[in-house]
Amino acid sequence: MRQVQLFDDIEKILINEAELKEKVIELGKKISDDYNGLNPVFVTVLRGSIIFLCDLIREVKIPISLDFLSVSSYSGQSHTGVVRIIKDLDENIENKHVILIEDIIDTGLTLNYILGMLRERKPASIKVCALLDKKVRRIIDIAIDYKGFEIPDEFVVGYGMDYNQQYRNLPFIGILKEEILNQD
Numbered sequence: 001m002r003q004v005q006l007f008d009d010i011e012k013i014l015i016n017e018a019e020l021k022e023k024v025i026e027l028g029k030k031i032s033d034d035y036n037g038l039n040p041v042f043v044t045v046l047r048g049s050i051i052f053l054c055d056l057i058r059e060v061k062i063p064i065s066l067d068f069l070s071v072s073s074y075s076g077q078s079h080t081g082v083v084r085i086i087k088d089l090d091e092n093i094e095n096k097h098v099i100l101i102e103d104i105i106d107t108g109l110t111l112n113y114i115l116g117m118l119r120e121r122k123p124a125s126i127k128v129c130a131l132l133d134k135k136v137r138r139i140i141d142i143a144i145d146y147k148g149f150e151i152p153d154e155f156v157v158g159y160g161m162d163y164n165q166q167y168r169n170l171p172f173i174g175i176l177k178e179e180i181l182n183q184d
């Protein structure tokens with residue numbers, strides 16, 4: 001296995017650390033204002049969203065609770081919108097205000113499935129907070145109530161997002177060099 005300097009694999013930094021921090025502060029304040037007195041449940045889809053979630057909850061100034069989902073595309077198909085639940089919620093969300101925290105939304109198929117599943121559990125409300133919106137790839141229109149950045153149709157890594165389980169620990173969001181993506 002080759003020694004790799006993660007930064008060397010990045011073609012371009014799309015969103016730097018300072019921009020991420022500023023946006024997370026902004027989103028945390030907006031959520032705090034909108035949900036004051038409501039004690040929302042933050043539901044996060046593992047794993048890519050975890051760094052965003054951790055930074056975001058430090059900026060939310062109201063009581064919240066956390067729960068987690070882990071999903072996988074069924075049979076490895078990437079754009080069917082059918083997912084397999086690997087880890088379900090631990091808590092009952094009936095009559096609770098839910099904010100689904102996502103790292104990136106592209107086609108909307110998987111998110112649409114997750115939202116449908118969560119709505120069946122009869123929460124008081126459900127909203128979506130996404131750090132990245134790759135709107136150009138959208139197949140199903142999804143309302144993003146709290147949006148960080150709209151990005152171009154590029155494969156991004158860093159700040160929790162990976163390529164083959166690598167690059168999650170980059171402190172920024174970057175675009176991988178084409179030769180890295182073409183190695184497989």
